[in-house]
Amino acid sequence: MSNCKHQHEDGQTHQLDVEGVCVSYRKNRVLEDISFSTRCGNCLALVGPNGAGKSTLLKAIAGLVKRSHGSIRWSGEDNMKCRGGEFAYLPQFEEVSWDFPITVRGVVEMGRYPQLGPWRKFGEQDSAAVNSALEMMEMDGELANRQINELSGGQKQRVFIARAVAQQAHVLLLDEPFTGLDRNHMANLARLLRMLAGENRLVIASHHDLNSAHEIFDEALLLNRTMIAQGPCASTLTEENLDRTFSKDN
Numbered sequence: 315m316s317n318c319k320h321q322h323e324d325g326q327t328h329q330l331d332v333e334g335v336c337v338s339y340r341k342n343r344v345l346e347d348i349s350f351s352t353r354c355g356n357c358l359a360l361v362g363p364n365g366a367g368k369s370t371l372l373k374a375i376a377g378l379v380k381r382s383h384g385s386i387r388w389s390g391e392d393n394m395k396c397r398g399g400e401f402a403y404l405p406q407f408e409e410v411s412w413d414f415p416i417t418v419r420g421v422v423e424m425g426r427y428p429q430l431g432p433w434r435k436f437g438e439q440d441s442a443a444v445n446s447a448l449e450m451m452e453m454d455g456e457l458a459n460r461q462i463n464e465l466s467g468g469q470k471q472r473v474f475i476a477r478a479v480a481q482q483a484h485v486l487l488l489d490e491p492f493t494g495l496d497r498n499h500m501a502n503l504a505r506l507l508r509m510l511a512g513e514n515r516l517v518i519a520s521h522h523d524l525n526s527a528h529e530i531f532d533e534a535l536l537l538n539r540t541m542i543a544q545g546p547c548a549s550t551l552t553e554e555n556l557d558r559t560f561s562k563d564n
């Protein structure tokens with residue numbers, strides 16, 4: 315892993331500030347007045363029912379969908395103006411076109427493109443980041459040369475997690491990263507997320523398994539179109555908050 319600079323020279327920690335964010339698809343408002351702050355070194359779980367707006371919030375932070383109101387700032391800078399590579403985004407499994415002819419290594423190399431920009435060639439540092447990410451997700455060796463359409467569901471998911479890891483971004487935005495993984499790879503991914511937070515990165519992931527949330531994540535954000543609660547898992551994932559979050563149908 316590279317030494318990303320996660321601290322300003324004055325020692326201030328990087329922080330994500332989301333304030334009053336609303337997002338609509340055409341006229342359908344799916345996120346209403348979302349405000350929270352979190353900082354690097356944290357693992358934050360987005361929890362809420364299907365259709366609550368978890369993916370939309372991740373995409374809004376990544377700058378992939380436009381907000382109609384509010385602001386999203388990373389270290390004080392508007393997220394849409396952040397330079398390439400600050401945010402690594404793992405799309406939900408169903409959103410990826412798996413028929414695209416590309417190898418596992420090719421996908422993971424794509425994680426380096428935001429760092430390269432128009433002038434820099436793919437170099438040793440990039441190869442090292444790709445190899446390390448492939449090893450971490452156990453997609454190295456023979457698997458690295460396979461076409462992605464020849465993989466199992468869990469292997470495909472691991473390739474895209476490896477792509478996000480190879481990017482060595484400050485902020486990892488992961489849409490249901492545990493989907494399709496077997497028990498061992500789930501445990502491996504949980505360790506990886508803890509390691510990334512330990513390197514002072516910010517990890518935000520949508521997550522449906524409330525039993526494992528306490529072990530993996532420091533904080534939870536409960537969402538159902540509006541924000542219900544945010545804070546440390548123990549004080550946020552309470553019966554009362556969960557009832558309020560899951561009582562509204564979408």
Ligand SMILES: Nc1ncnc2c1ncn2[C@@H]1O[C@H](COP(=O)(O)OP(=O)(O)OP(=O)(O)O)[C@@H](O)[C@H]1O
Nearest residue numbers: 339344362363364365366367368369370371520564
């Ligand atoms: N591209 C789109 N165009 C129109 N509506 C959309 C689009 N993407 C999502 N929606 C709608 O926005 C709402 C929130 O969807 P979103 O995918 O953000 O929820 P989610 O919490 O991630 O759900 P899940 O747990 O099922 O993945 C849903 O009502 C969904 O139908």
